[in-house]
Amino acid sequence: MQLQVALDVLDLPSALTLADQVSEHVDILELGTPLVKSAGIGAVSAIKAAHPDKLVFADLKTADAGELEAGLAFEAGADLVTVMGAVDDDTIRGAVAAGRKYGKQVVADMISVVDGRVARIREVAKLGVSFVEIHAGLDEQARPGYSIDQLLEDGRLAGVPFSIAGGVKVDTIGSVREAGAKVAVAGGAIYNAPDPGAAAAELKKRATR
Numbered sequence: 001m002q003l004q005v006a007l008d009v010l011d012l013p014s015a016l017t018l019a020d021q022v023s024e025h026v027d028i029l030e031l032g033t034p035l036v037k038s039a040g041i042g043a044v045s046a047i048k049a050a051h052p053d054k055l056v057f058a059d060l061k062t063a064d065a066g067e068l069e070a071g072l073a074f075e076a077g078a079d080l081v082t083v084m085g086a087v088d089d090d091t092i093r094g095a096v097a098a099g100r101k102y103g104k105q106v107v108a109d110m111i112s113v114v115d116g117r118v119a120r121i122r123e124v125a126k127l128g129v130s131f132v133e134i135h136a137g138l139d140e141q142a143r144p145g146y147s148i149d150q151l152l153e154d155g156r157l158a159g160v161p162f163s164i165a166g167g168v169k170v171d172t173i174g175s176v177r178e179a180g181a182k183v184a185v186a187g188g189a190i191y192n193a194p195d196p197g198a199a200a201a202e203l204k205k206r207a208t209r
């Protein structure tokens with residue numbers, strides 16, 4: 001299972017510092033949505049230039065104009081880009097068309113799809129995305145009683161390639177691997193750790209055990 005770090009910081013210098021600290025332990029460097037909004041699409045180019053050997057994931061969470069927005073990220077050097085799984089199928093098809101044009105990958109982010117999630121995961125997989133991110137966002141995670149378990153259950157049931165995001169940490173990443181995820185996404189468990197490099201190394205160890 002691959003490990004993706006979500007660089008959920010708000011400026012490019014902080015993102016470059018965090019990427020330097022963790023890159024040797026991760027497979028995918030994600031520019032989180034707030035970072036792209038704050039620092040701009042040029043941050044994608046800067047992270048790719050600093051880490052050309054890593055896959056760079058632009059978490060645009062596109063909700064409309066899929067081909068246009070995905071094209072912006074691919075043109076800037078992204079290897080993967082997100083489109084929302086909840087949006088119009090033509091938006092997803094557009095992002096996929098851009099992916100084909102650039103030879104890059106599109107990921108459908110299932111954030112906020114809760115009812116009927118497995119059925120929608122199967123539908124978006126047929127639209128040509130490379131995989132589906134089964135995701136509980138920061139606001140959902142903040143609610144009392146949040147558990148990653150329903151994400152894992154839906155991944156097991158869906159029968160298509162998937163990643164998991166939503167509070168992946170040292171004591172849950174083993175379950176993410178056992179559920180069959182292709183990628184585990186970790187943000188806070190890495191950037192909030194006293195030593196982000198050590199936290200990423202520990203997650204990577206458990207991701208591949």
Ligand SMILES: O=C([C@H](O)CO)[C@H](O)[C@H](O)COP(=O)(O)O
Pocket residue numbers: 006008032033034059136137138141165166167168185186187188189
């Ligand atoms: O995508 C994310 C969130 O929606 C903010 O943009 C996070 O990067 C993702 O949830 C991973 O972060 P953690 O949940 O802190 O592991």
